[in-house]
Amino acid sequence: MDDPTARIVPRLQFLVRELPCVEGRPWDREETPRVILVATCDASCFFDLNFLRKGFVLSDLTRPEKTGKEEEEPKKPSTEILRNEIREGLGALEGSAIGLAISGISAGLDIGFGPFLMAVVRTKLTGEFSEPILALIGANLYAVGFLFVVLGRSELFTEQTTLAVLPVLGGHSRPRALVRLWAIVLAANLAGGAIFAAILVLVGPALGIIDPVALGQIAEPLLGHPWWVTILSAVLAGWLMGLLSWLVAASRDTISQIVIVWLITTAIGIGHLHHVVAGSVQLFGAYFAGQNVALGELGLVLLWSTIGNILGGAFFVGVIKFGHTTYGKRPTQHNLEARVPKEEED
Structure with a gap:
């Protein structure tokens, strides 16, 4: 099976930002700031910088589908x-x-x-x-x-x-x-x-x-x-x-x-x-x-x-x-x- 990381790692450019941001939801500025590594690479695996600036991150597209408790929710979130x-x-x-x-x-x-x-x-x-x-x-x-x-x-x-x-x-x-x-x-x-x-x-x-x-x-x-x-x-x-x-x-x-x-x-x-x-x-x-x-x-x-x-x-x-x-x-x-x-x- 093709490993996406083997394809994109050579092209990674890391941008370090001190942002009080938690992936997948708007940030709370009272939260402890976290160091976010943002990979700008091809479309198969990315974090969208525009979404970061708006306050949330579009999750990695190569991530497996969610399981467990979230699958039991009656409705999918609009971001998903x-x-x-x-x-x-x-x-x-x-x-x-x-x-x-x-x-x-x-x-x-x-x-x-x-x-x-x-x-x-x-x-x-x-x-x-x-x-x-x-x-x-x-x-x-x-x-x-x-x-x-x-x-x-x-x-x-x-x-x-x-x-x-x-x-x-x-x-x-x-x-x-x-x-x-x-x-x-x-x-x-x-x-x-x-x-x-x-x-x-x-x-x-x-x-x-x-x-x-x-x-x-x-x-x-x-x-x-x-x-x-x-x-x-x-x-x-x-x-x-x-x-x-x-x-x-x-x-x-x-x-x-x-x-x-x-x-x-x-x-x-x-x-x-x-x-x-x-x-x-x-x-x-x-x-x-x-x-x-x-x-x-x-x-x-x-x-x-x-x-x-x-x-x-x-x-x-x-x-x-x-x-x-x-x-x-x-x-x-x-x-x-x-x-x-x-x-x-x-």
Whole structure:
């Protein structure tokens, strides 16, 4: 197993500071000052100097997960969630281009099973149920593809709009690396979605399980809107996907993750919000099936959806969650006990 210390020790530069700081929580200036050794090295093992200046230290990313009493706590602290998200984001930012592309194509393919099931239900149950019931069933099936992607740990663009922003905000990576990641993952996701849509159009009608008209019906809610409506719809979808990423990191078991993914992506589906990757499968499916979708219109919808998804995930979740965790950190139990005077014994 690779020993991270063997890799980083030659690059260590030690900065000695006399700071009344205790790792992982705000300092109490009445505490005995401690000598803090701060290692400025690569992202696999670091203490963030910016966090030191703000009064707390981002823990060593190579540290094992906490065990014992802390694992029994019902909720993870926001700093622990942020640390996990930064670790995940750094892993993606530092990933190889070919690895990211393969994972991105896999995500684009897997997410297509949601629109596939929606089209099957539209074909089989139209006339049997009312339109609101069909829409509700379709929204629940829309979530299936997201479950495959999120639990399967494939690279999905709308997760990276939040995850990959956090290391950049913390100063652990550069914006250029972020743009590189987004470009590779988005292109791979769209390629996977287009491939799945082509398979869908070839196989579905041949098996008699999908009527091409149904492909046009599931794509129709994404079309015909002004550009600003599409962008705002995509902002909401990106916002929800950013929350999904944050809440999945906060959850402690697989069942919780399944419920979170199902609830959030069903909300996206029932609201017909513009998710650039899942939406690409719907749009490419309708286009390949000849359901009156112009290529130019398809491209514009994907463009506005991409912009909105980035704004929703990066700002409304990434920036805000980073800000409230970094600047609005609640006092720990240790500090509360230190600051609250004890009652005098009789």
